Amino acid sequence: MLKELLNQDTAPHATNVLVGKLGDVLIRAVGKPFDMAINWGRIYSLWPVHLETACCSVEFGAASSPRYDVERFGIIEAFGSLRQCDLIVVMGTITRKMAPRLRMVYDQMPDPKYVIAMGACAITGGLYFDSYNVLPGIDGILPVDVYVPGCPPRPETLIQGCMLLQEKIKRTKAK
Amino acid sequence: MTTQLPPGMNIETVDDKIMTLNVGPQHPGSGHMRLIIKVDGDYIVSCDPDPGYVHRGEEKMAEYRNYIQNIPHLERPVIHDSSNILYPYCLGVEELLGIEVPERAKYIRVIAAELNRCIYILYWLAIYGIFLGHSTMFMWPAGDRELFIDLLEAMSGARVTHAYLVPGGVRNDLPSNFEERCLRQVEYFEKRLKEYEAVFYQNPLLKARTEGSGILSRTDAIRLGTTGSVLRASGVDFDVRKKEPYDVYENLDFQTIVMKEGDSYARSRVPYLEMFESCRIIKDALRKMPKSGSVRTKLKPNPKGGNDEVYRRIESGRGAIGYYIVSNNRPEPYRVKISVGSFRNLICMPYLLKGEKLGNMPAVYWGLNYWPVEADR
Amino acid sequence: MNSGIEKDVEAKDTTEEHSDNSENTKSDSMSKGDAKKFYEEKGLDLSPDVPVKPKPIPTFEKSLADKISSKFGDKLRVDYVRADRIRVTTKREDIIDVAKFIRDELKYDHAESVSGVDYPDSSEIEVIYHLGSYTDEKLGRQIFALATRVPREDIPNPGSDATRTPSLRDVFYSVEFHERECFEMFGVYFEGHPDMRRLLLPEDWADIPPFRKDFKIKGR
Numbered sequence: 001m002l003k004e005l006l007n008q009d010t011a012p013h014a015t016n017v018l019v020g021k022l023g024d025v026l027i028r029a030v031g032k033p034f035d036m037a038i039n040w041g042r043i044y045s046l047w048p049v050h051l052e053t054a055c056c057s058v059e060f061g062a063a064s065s066p067r068y069d070v071e072r073f074g075i076i077e078a079f080g081s082l083r084q085c086d087l088i089v090v091m092g093t094i095t096r097k098m099a100p101r102l103r104m105v106y107d108q109m110p111d112p113k114y115v116i117a118m119g120a121c122a123i124t125g126g127l128y129f130d131s132y133n134v135l136p137g138i139d140g141i142l143p144v145d146v147y148v149p150g151c152p153p154r155p156e157t158l159i160q161g162c163m164l165l166q167e168k169i170k171r172t173k174a175k
Numbered sequence: 176m177t178t179q180l181p182p183g184m185n186i187e188t189v190d191d192k193i194m195t196l197n198v199g200p201q202h203p204g205s206g207h208m209r210l211i212i213k214v215d216g217d218y219i220v221s222c223d224p225d226p227g228y229v230h231r232g233e234e235k236m237a238e239y240r241n242y243i244q245n246i247p248h249l250e251r252p253v254i255h256d257s258s259n260i261l262y263p264y265c266l267g268v269e270e271l272l273g274i275e276v277p278e279r280a281k282y283i284r285v286i287a288a289e290l291n292r293c294i295y296i297l298y299w300l301a302i303y304g305i306f307l308g309h310s311t312m313f314m315w316p317a318g319d320r321e322l323f324i325d326l327l328e329a330m331s332g333a334r335v336t337h338a339y340l341v342p343g344g345v346r347n348d349l350p351s352n353f354e355e356r357c358l359r360q361v362e363y364f365e366k367r368l369k370e371y372e373a374v375f376y377q378n379p380l381l382k383a384r385t386e387g388s389g390i391l392s393r394t395d396a397i398r399l400g401t402t403g404s405v406l407r408a409s410g411v412d413f414d415v416r417k418k419e420p421y422d423v424y425e426n427l428d429f430q431t432i433v434m435k436e437g438d439s440y441a442r443s444r445v446p447y448l449e450m451f452e453s454c455r456i457i458k459d460a461l462r463k464m465p466k467s468g469s470v471r472t473k474l475k476p477n478p479k480g481g482n483d484e485v486y487r488r489i490e491s492g493r494g495a496i497g498y499y500i501v502s503n504n505r506p507e508p509y510r511v512k513i514s515v516g517s518f519r520n521l522i523c524m525p526y527l528l529k530g531e532k533l534g535n536m537p538a539v540y541w542g543l544n545y546w547p548v549e550a551d552r
Numbered sequence: 553m554n555s556g557i558e559k560d561v562e563a564k565d566t567t568e569e570h571s572d573n574s575e576n577t578k579s580d581s582m583s584k585g586d587a588k589k590f591y592e593e594k595g596l597d598l599s600p601d602v603p604v605k606p607k608p609i610p611t612f613e614k615s616l617a618d619k620i621s622s623k624f625g626d627k628l629r630v631d632y633v634r635a636d637r638i639r640v641t642t643k644r645e646d647i648i649d650v651a652k653f654i655r656d657e658l659k660y661d662h663a664e665s666v667s668g669v670d671y672p673d674s675s676e677i678e679v680i681y682h683l684g685s686y687t688d689e690k691l692g693r694q695i696f697a698l699a700t701r702v703p704r705e706d707i708p709n710p711g712s713d714a715t716r717t718p719s720l721r722d723v724f725y726s727v728e729f730h731e732r733e734c735f736e737m738f739g740v741y742f743e744g745h746p747d748m749r750r751l752l753l754p755e756d757w758a759d760i761p762p763f764r765k766d767f768k769i770k771g772r
Contacts, residue, residue, distance in 0.1 A: 051201045054229050055254045055548050058298065058335060065301075065317030082201065097754035098200065098207075098228045105201050127248050130239070130769050131232045132762055133753070152254060154334055227752035235763055397686045400662035400726025411686050418692035419636065486637060486682055486695055488664070497695075499667050499682065514665030514682070514730075522729050551752055 035173060042112065043166040044074035046087045051105055054092030056119040056152040063155035070155070075162045087114050087165075090142070092152070093121035093128055094135045103141050114169070116161055117144045120151040127151065193220060198536070200228050207547040210524070210540070214533055222528040224521055230551040237511040241477055242268050245508070246338050252515070252549040254335045256295035258287045258327075259491035260515075260549070261340045263498040266421055267487040268342040271480040271502055274472050280344035281422040282464035286357070287330060287339050288489075289453040289460075293364075294323045295492035296446045299544060303443060304375065306537040307384060312375045319367055322360045329353065344471035354461050361454050368450060376444060385439035389527040389539035392437060399523055403494025403516045404449070404544050408434050408441035415490035427459045439535075442542040446492065477506045493517050493544050517550035610635050613694070616658060623653060631699070639697035644717040647700050651681075651723040659688040660696050663720070666730035668738035670765045676701045677738055677764075679717060681727065702740055708760050710739035711748070719745035737763040 052060075063070045070076045076089070082105065094102055106113070117138055120126030125136035138144065145168060148161035192215050199209040209225040233252065237245050249264055250257035262284070269276060276284075297316040304312025324334055329350045331337035339346050375381060391401070396409035406413055414431040416424045432448040434441040480502030488497035494516025501510040520543050527539050610633070617633045620640060627646045631639040642650045654660050660683040669678040681698045685691035702717045719742035720727050731742045732751040739761040742748060750757070760767050 049201065052207050053200075054207065054231075055251055057207075058255045061298070061301070062317065062320075065321065066314050067318060067321045093229060093231055095228060095230055095754070097230065101200055101228075127251065128231050128236070131236055132759075132767070132769050133230055133232050152335060227754070230752040232762065232769070235767075235769060239769065397661055398725050400664070400724070406686070413686050413692065486697065488695075495664070497664055497682065499665065499680070501669055510667070510669045512665060512667035514667075518729065518733075519664070519726070522726060 056092035258291040409437035716741040
């Protein structure tokens, strides 16, 4: 396999693939003892994508205001490019027009990535259960890690949801 | 290209100079909407707004719920200005059902609406500040906003979605010692607002970015049918609170803020100056309010509107909100149309951005006082 | 301020007032028959929900309505004249002339909203323009509702069926986005509109226009 990859004629993008494979090998070799260290690094860099989908973004904004100041936990730093994010907070209702875009944004994010469904609309459709243009919850299109209920959730609830996600990351194997 | 395209689609011919940019829906400078912008170098050639990412069909849902059940979902388009978006609905339903509102409730409604206007404008100012790269202007309004949220939370029980105004009055009476508390916070806030002037509005960087950009003349503002702060920043003296006073606004002492310039700076300054007027209204209303009395006229269970229609409007933080309600002898409305300020100001966007520098896009876009969730309904 | 006990008293007061009113109406209608008596003993309220109070017709609004009806005669019907609100209905062939008259003579200068109302029983869709004025001092509190009716087809094909009306964009520039919304929500095509595209709905919307009455939302 290695020989195939090193042959530039058969595999034009071989170098990238090779680096990726080497990374896999490295993780498998050092994985177990370094799991804790890798996860520890990850839980303090949960930066979300800037994708506002509905009205819960008001409370999301309030979470970084001086009173709640969520950045003191090292999470939900308000800005960042899509390529540098590892968290997507789905803030509220997902309409049928937004759903393909949401999936597209999720697909472009690098691994590992986590999803928080914020608000009743993102969980089940909420108040808009009978609207013709609203998805009944986002778990049909994204794998959700933490559900944060409320309509809209208070900033404290969002912070608690993020801490639950941190707990979850601590207990999983580093990929 | 030999591939057959579906009817109605064509491949864009690409000029070397013109480039198409998609701003949004995932973009730090846009909200829940997309702007399809064509740029020539650094200058915007054309702009085509594409809203509808939060279109939830409120108007259709309203046809399946009765007049009281409609309250919670009709406030969701602008949860940080929920008293104001419910206000015309309550006025309209009261007119349809022929309900008289107690005097004390009218004052409480005005106080709730003005507190909510401050909450909205402070949130908008925070976002405006951070998108122009001014972090202090995010932190200060976002922090001061919590004071007003505390007041409304004491009144209604919820942080942002109050559902406090109902047809027939308000849901419950004011909590004990609310007047003192409200007065204290409003007086603190008035002092605090003056500091914003020094740190933000006299800032040379803000002035350099906003003064003279996105100019909307008085004639165009009228022709495009804009409303709210955009209209008043272009020199048109129109405020629904003054022109068509609802509830007790005619007894209260305030003035309309009008600026002549019509550029982004004026549009960002008008809402800020309106907060001073809101504080004046709140203080005046607290003084003139009857100290006791009923706050809600009880409706009959499942009230039916007659075979009638009504159009009522109020002034919100983003402009006039009008509700057109048609009823046909049923407990549910036959049709509800919400005409909101954000949707009406959307038409300025292609108009103002043409010929503007791309770097000025956030200044113009957020200066329009545009909240996409409300515009899409 | 108010303790809970006081609030309870107030609530009782209001309910008493209500029962007083209903008793009055009851005593009026007592003689009408035993059936009503039976219902009233059961506690059911038969008085109308909306009290009918005839209001005087305001003079300023009346003068505006007279102006427009004297100009157009039977081409146009004045539906109502109330305080600050006038509503007229016209045929779609005449709507541009009427709108031009409203703009030039009555000095209304912008549209606040364009709404459609679906009437499947009479097989029509009503399009209503709510017009207001910024420039005229006296018209500040007035809203002029200009309505027209367009035929409605049971199987809609937006853009290519008979559900169409002339666009008012050349008269009132501000209707541009409102008319686009009305087009996608009701399937009313506005002739002469330069940019009649979809606005709010998803690009792949293939159902009938959602605000029509025969479009049922799920579970209802």
